[in-house]
Structures are given as structure tokens and as C-alpha cells.
Amino acid sequence: MMFPYCRCPYLLSTKPIYPYFMPYTWYFSNIINLPVKDLYETYTRNVHFSPLQSHILPEWPHDSKDEKYYLSLDPSPSTKLLRQTRSHDELNNIETAFRALIETDLEKALYLINHETLPFTSLFWLRHDIEKHGVFDQLSLRNRTALSIVNEILLGKRDTLSMPCSYCDYIQTVHSVLKWILETGSIDDGLSNDYDQVLDITAVLLIKIYRDKTILSTISDMIFKRYTKGHFINDLVWAFFQSHDPNSLIFIADHLKSEEPKEIELARKLLRFCPSIDDHSKTLEEYTAFTDWLKENSSFLSFTGESFQQSTNPMPYVVILEAKYLYKTVDLLTGRSFEAFTENESLLLDEYKELDNDTKILLANFSYRLHQRDLSSWKTWIDYPIEKQLSIAKSNREVR
Amino acid sequence: MIIISGTIISLDDFVNQYSVGPMERKILEILTASEFIYSYRSMDYLKFELDLRVNIIQAAKDLYKSKMDFKTFRQSICNPDFWERSEEGGFSVKNGVLPSDAIEDIFINGPKYGTECATAIIIVYYKALLNILPKKLFNELFSEIYLMNWKSLDTDLGVTTYKKVPDYLPGDCRYIDNPDVDPLTPHWQGENVIDLGNGTYYGHGIGIGTADKIIEVLEKYRKAEATQPARLLDSVTTPDFKYLAHRYLSFVGSS
Numbered sequence: 305m306m307f308p309y310c311r312c313p314y315l316l317s318t319k320p321i322y323p324y325f326m327p328y329t330w331y332f333s334n335i336i337n338l339p340v341k342d343l344y345e346t347y348t349r350n351v352h353f354s355p356l357q358s359h360i361l362p363e364w365p366h367d368s369k370d371e372k373y374y375l376s377l378d379p380s381p382s383t384k385l386l387r388q389t390r391s392h393d394e395l396n397n398i399e400t401a402f403r404a405l406i407e408t409d410l411e412k413a414l415y416l417i418n419h420e421t422l423p424f425t426s427l428f429w430l431r432h433d434i435e436k437h438g439v440f441d442q443l444s445l446r447n448r449t450a451l452s453i454v455n456e457i458l459l460g461k462r463d464t465l466s467m468p469c470s471y472c473d474y475i476q477t478v479h480s481v482l483k484w485i486l487e488t489g490s491i492d493d494g495l496s497n498d499y500d501q502v503l504d505i506t507a508v509l510l511i512k513i514y515r516d517k518t519i520l521s522t523i524s525d526m527i528f529k530r531y532t533k534g535h536f537i538n539d540l541v542w543a544f545f546q547s548h549d550p551n552s553l554i555f556i557a558d559h560l561k562s563e564e565p566k567e568i569e570l571a572r573k574l575l576r577f578c579p580s581i582d583d584h585s586k587t588l589e590e591y592t593a594f595t596d597w598l599k600e601n602s603s604f605l606s607f608t609g610e611s612f613q614q615s616t617n618p619m620p621y622v623v624i625l626e627a628k629y630l631y632k633t634v635d636l637l638t639g640r641s642f643e644a645f646t647e648n649e650s651l652l653l654d655e656y657k658e659l660d661n662d663t664k665i666l667l668a669n670f671s672y673r674l675h676q677r678d679l680s681s682w683k684t685w686i687d688y689p690i691e692k693q694l695s696i697a698k699s700n701r702e703v704r
Numbered sequence: 705m706i707i708i709s710g711t712i713i714s715l716d717d718f719v720n721q722y723s724v725g726p727m728e729r730k731i732l733e734i735l736t737a738s739e740f741i742y743s744y745r746s747m748d749y750l751k752f753e754l755d756l757r758v759n760i761i762q763a764a765k766d767l768y769k770s771k772m773d774f775k776t777f778r779q780s781i782c783n784p785d786f787w788e789r790s791e792e793g794g795f796s797v798k799n800g801v802l803p804s805d806a807i808e809d810i811f812i813n814g815p816k817y818g819t820e821c822a823t824a825i826i827i828v829y830y831k832a833l834l835n836i837l838p839k840k841l842f843n844e845l846f847s848e849i850y851l852m853n854w855k856s857l858d859t860d861l862g863v864t865t866y867k868k869v870p871d872y873l874p875g876d877c878r879y880i881d882n883p884d885v886d887p888l889t890p891h892w893q894g895e896n897v898i899d900l901g902n903g904t905y906y907g908h909g910i911g912i913g914t915a916d917k918i919i920e921v922l923e924k925y926r927k928a929e930a931t932q933p934a935r936l937l938d939s940v941t942t943p944d945f946k947y948l949a950h951r952y953l954s955f956v957g958s959s
Contacts, residue, residue, distance in 0.1 A: 457888060497778055508887040513927075536777050536792040538853070539890045573855075613822050613894055614879045615865040615941065616854040 418444040424489035449481040504539040524555035532566040560591040577619035604628040606639030628668035670697035728754045740870035752949035757875030759832035764898040764906040770814025774909030783816040794852025822853035824908030862944025874901025877941040882922045884930035892925035
């Protein structure tokens with residue numbers, strides 16, 4: 305279901321905006337030259353409006369005369385700065401500004417903190433001040449939900465729900481907020497141990513509970529950036545594979561083409577369960593071999609759940625050779641065929657299971673390739689007794 | 705059955721040459737009664753595996769007694785006199801410290817350490833090897849120990865996971881999977897345990913108990929309304945007994 309997104313009024317505005325609280329302003333310099341459609345999509349992918357928004361946004365606040373609150377729409381050095389991960393110093397400046405504002409102009413402070421373009425990082429950094437000044441109840445639903453999630457993750461505080469919404473709305477709100485945390489927060493990954501832990505658990509919740517695969521690319525980027533810095537990746541890697549989506553492996557395989565040796569090292573480590581990853585080939589050849597392998601086997605893969613907590617070389621996916629041999633798509637989670645077997649197929653399978661592994665692989669690969677190349681010939685071949693199938697497969701090993 | 709140089713070896717053949725304790729005898733009984741062929745280059749290789757398995761069990765019990773804490777990698781702790789904690793939460797031996805001393809310290813100053821279950825198994829392996837290898841060989845073989853689950857292992861340990869094995873032996877590392885783990889506690893997604901050979905297992909952070917008891921504890925960390933139970937998997941993880949025996953026997957043979 306699509307959530308009712310709304311376009312940000314600033315996109316059409318030339319009004320100055322508040323850099324510290326709204327670092328999403330760096331988007332403007334990116335999207336200002338995009339066609340309207342692209343501009344809309346770019347925006348809606350990243351900033352949303354909760355369907356349960358209980359707080360009506362206040363009117364545009366009185367313009368401050370303090371220059372530090374302003375940012376031009378023109379791409380300037382200051383906007384470039386905001387594209388980068390912010391340092392602790394910059395965040396401390398935000399904190400100082402927020403503290404001053406909350407004591408002098410609470411309404412404005414709340415307007416800024418509740419604004420839809422606020423990135424999660426700012427809310428996270430200001431959470432102690434929010435608590436200290438007792439303004440939690442005046443936060444937007446998004447912010448209250450996000451801070452409650454943060455408290456549950458970091459402090460184990462499981463708040464009883466006191467949200468003015470239905471269960472169905474609640475489910476959707478939490479999903480939206482988790483996505484907001486990860487999408488706007490990932491840019492500042494590495495900010496602190498607690499911050500990274502919140503992002504990790506957010507990713508796990510989005511994947512394990514909401515089955516949200518749209519954030520896999522973001523998670524993949526975080527994994528590789530962390531690895532090059534020597535930071536903790538286990539939970540993110542686990543979350544990534546828990547998506548049960550073999551096609552997402554392309555996000556990892558892409559890093560085989562990287563010029564950064566650490567990225568190649570990790571991509572190889574994560575894809576080692578695939579026979580085409582051998583550490584000896586050139587990485588571009590490995591990438592091609594991997595994509596070929598994935599294309600050939602994706603319909604016959606079964607998810608095992610293995611992770612680095614369990615094994616030195618986890619094999620999260622395995623090829624179900626019986627399925628490949630009979631060209632039957634399998635259920636990724638059970639490894640069982642979606643289709644029932646005919647009597648002849650059952651007999652063939654009984655014989656196939658008795659073969660040694662090398663012969664099984666030979667027959668399965670031959671069957672797949674013949675099926676792809678010539679369906680009519682495949683139908684003839686699969687009806688032969690298994691000895692004759694094997695004889696044909698052996699004399700046609702080169703079939704591709 | 706056990707075969708050495710083409711000859712089937714009985715329990716008595718072995719007992720006539722070496723003194724064996726009850727746990728070694730138990731392992732030998734499983735090996736000799738199996739339909740699977742366990743092949744060794746010599747009795748000494750078999751003896752080494754038995755010794756190492758018994759020491760793995762002892763090291764697991766000792767680690768439990770050491771009171772090493774359970775901590776996630778994000779919150780892992782180590783004694784800074786011997787170890788350096790990495791950004792990702794692993795431990796590497798500090799410059800100027802002997803790996804043997806660093807491993808020993810974990811068992812002496814257990815409360816100064818805290819990590820997850822997979823790392824605990826690696827610590828158990830190192831301690832078991834430290835118990836039976838000459839210190840010089842231990843420090844040569846494992847000069848750059850890095851403790852961080854299964855991800856970054858010393859190749860000389862030769863740790864391998866087997867999907868299915870013909871027999872389960874005391875000293876095996878098994879895995880109890882918890883597929884419906886609460887997303888807020890991903891570190892309880894499963895528990896690596898050492899088979900103590902008496903129907904109980906050691907799992908760091910849970911303790912010593914039967915598989916059912918460990919499963920019961922793990923299932924406390926499932927998500928609300930979980931449907932999938934935790935279960936002991938068929939897989940087995942072990943160090944490379946034969947390679948380590950070869951290194952040991954070569955070392956003692958040449959010294």
C-alpha cells in the first residue's frame with residue numbers, strides 16, 4: 305500500500321530554510337534540475353508524511369535574522385557541506401542552537417523538530433534535551449514513535465502503547481517511522497555505537513517484520529562502508545540475508561567491481577557459497593560468473609538461514625539439484641517444488657537421488673541448459689530412462 | 705569403524721597402547737561401533753584427536769567457571785593488559801604479549817571479558833590447544849589471534865562446519881537455531897554449544913544444560929507470537945584435528 309505522501313512546500317518556495325534542523329536541504333541542489341516527475345519521485349522516496357499525523361504543522365515561522373539559520377537554494381559550499389556526514393562538532397552546534405531556541409522560543413523549536421524534513425540524526429542527537437525539557441508529548445507522532453523505538457532498542461524500555469490510533473494505523477506508522485530512521489539516518493552511520501545499534505535493529509525490524517526489500521540497497525551500502533572502516537557489520541549482514549531475496553545478492557556482487565580491495569574482500573566473503581567465487585579469477589570475471597550463476601539457479605535456490613554466527617563459510621542459499629534437474633521452481637523457504645510431480649518424474653527422482661553428487665550436478669546443469677535452448681528436445685530427453693539421459697548429457701557437456 | 709594403515713582398529717587395540725579416560729573411551733566406542741570409516745595415519749593421530757576433544761570439553765567447563773560475561777560485540781570487553789578491542793568488537797593480542805598468556809588470562813580474569821557465544825567457542829578451542837601443545841608451538845602457530853566469532857579465523861585452526869555427520873562426538877560444536885528470534889536481540893538468533901559428552905552442552909551466556917534446557921532459554925528471546933521453535937541443527941563444527949595433529953607430531957618429533 306502506498307502511503308499518502310505529500311510534496312514538500314519548500315520545493316516550490318524560495319524561502320530560506322533552516323540548515324541545522326533540516327539538512328535535507330541538500331536535496332534541493334540535487335533535484336532542482338530534475339524534471340517534475342523525477343523530482344516528485346526523488347522526494348517521495350525519502351520524505352513521507354505519516355497517515356496518522358496528529359500534529360498540524362504550524363505556519364511558517366517568523367524569519368530569523370540570524371544568518372546561521374539560512375541556506376540559499378543555490379548550490380554553494382555550505383550546501384555541499386550538508387551532503388556529507390556531519391561531525392560531532394556540527395551536531396553539538398545543532399544541540400546548542402536547539403537548547404537556546406527551546407528556552408527562548410518553544411514554538412519555533414517544536415516546529416523545527418517536528419518538521420517533516422528533519423533527518424533522524426538530529427532527533428537522535430537532541431533526544432536528551434527533549435527529555436530534559438519535558439516536551440516529548442508535544443512532538444509529532446513520527447518523533448514520539450521514533451524516540452520510543454530508540455528507547456526500546458538502547459534501554460530495553462518497552463512502553464505500553466498510548467497512541468491515538470487503530471492497530472492498522474499503528475502498524476503502518478511504525479513502518480513509516482522505521483523507514484524514515486534508516487533512510488535519513490544511514491547517511492550519518494558511524495556517529496556513535498548507540499546510533500549504529502539503532503540503525504542495525506531498525507534494519508532488522510524492516511526486513512524481518514515488515515519484509516521491506518526497498519531498503520536492501522541502503523543496507524548493502526552501509527555494510528560495505530562499515531567494513532572498509534573496520535566497524536561492526538554482523539547484524540546488518542544478518543538482516544540483509546534474512547530478506548530471503550536471492551536477487552538482492554546483486555547489491556553485494558556489484559562490489560566485486562569496486563576499486564577498493566576491502567570491498568572486494570567482503571563481497572567475496574559474503575558470496576563464497578556460490579561456486580563461481582573462487583578468489584583467483586579477475587573480479588570482473590567473477591562478477592559476470594556470479595550473475596550467470598544467479599540467473600541460472602535463482603528458481604532452484606533454497607534459503608538455509610546460515611550466518612556468520614553459525615559457520616565460517618555460511619551458505620545462506622543452496623541449489624536444490626532435484627528441482628533443477630526436473631526444471632521445477634522451488635519455494636525459497638521450504639526448498640520444495642511448487643508443482644506436484646508426475647508419476648514418471650517421481651520415478652526419475654528416486655533414481656536421481658541415488659546418484660553421486662557430481663553426476664547429479666552434471667544432469668541438473670544439462671537439463672537446465674537444454675530446457676533453455678530447446679524445450680522440445682528437453683521434453684524428449686527428460687522422458688528417457690536416466691541412463692540414457694546421462695549418456696546424452698556426458699556426450700554434450702558443452703551445451704550451454 | 706577405525707582404520708589405520710588398512711587395518712581395522714578395535715577399542716582393545718588402542719587401550720593396549722594408551723591409557724584412556726572415560727571420555728576418551730566413550731569417543732572410541734562411538735568411532736569403533738560406527739558404520740562410517742574413520743581413517744587415521746597412525747595411532748598417534750587418533751590419540752591427538754581424543755586428547756583435543758577431551759580438552760575442548762574441559763576448556764568449555766573452565767570457561768563457564770571463569771565467569772566470562774556475555775556481551776554483544778557492540779559492548780564486548782577485554783583485559784587491556786593482554787588484548788586490544790577492535791572497532792567491531794573483536795579482540796586481538798596486544799603487541800608484546802604472548803598469545804598463550806593472552807588466552808590464559810581469559811580463564812584467570814574471566815569477569816574482565818565479555819563477548820558472544822561464537823567467540824567463546826574459539827576461545828575454548830585455543831585453550832584446549834594450549835593445554836596440549838608445547839607453548840612454543842602454540843605461539844608459533846597462533847601468532848596473530850583475533851577473537852571475533854567465525855568470521856576471521858586463524859587458518860591454522862582449520863575450523864570447518866559439516867552439514868551432516870555420521871556420528872556426533874563429545875567435543876563437537878553444535879548449533880541451536882532460533883529462527884523466530886526477537887529482532888531486538890539478534891545475538892540470540894542461535895547458540896553455539898560444545899557437546900560435553902554426558903547429554904549436556906555448554907553455551908556461552910546460557911551455561912551448561914541439556915539441549916532442551918538451552919532451547920528453553922533461547923525461546924525466551926523469540927518475537928511475540930513466534931511460531932517456529934528453536935532446534936538443534938544437524939551440522940557440526942570442529943577444528944582440523946588431523947592437520948593440528950600433524951603439526952604437533954612434527955614438532956615433538958623434531959625436538
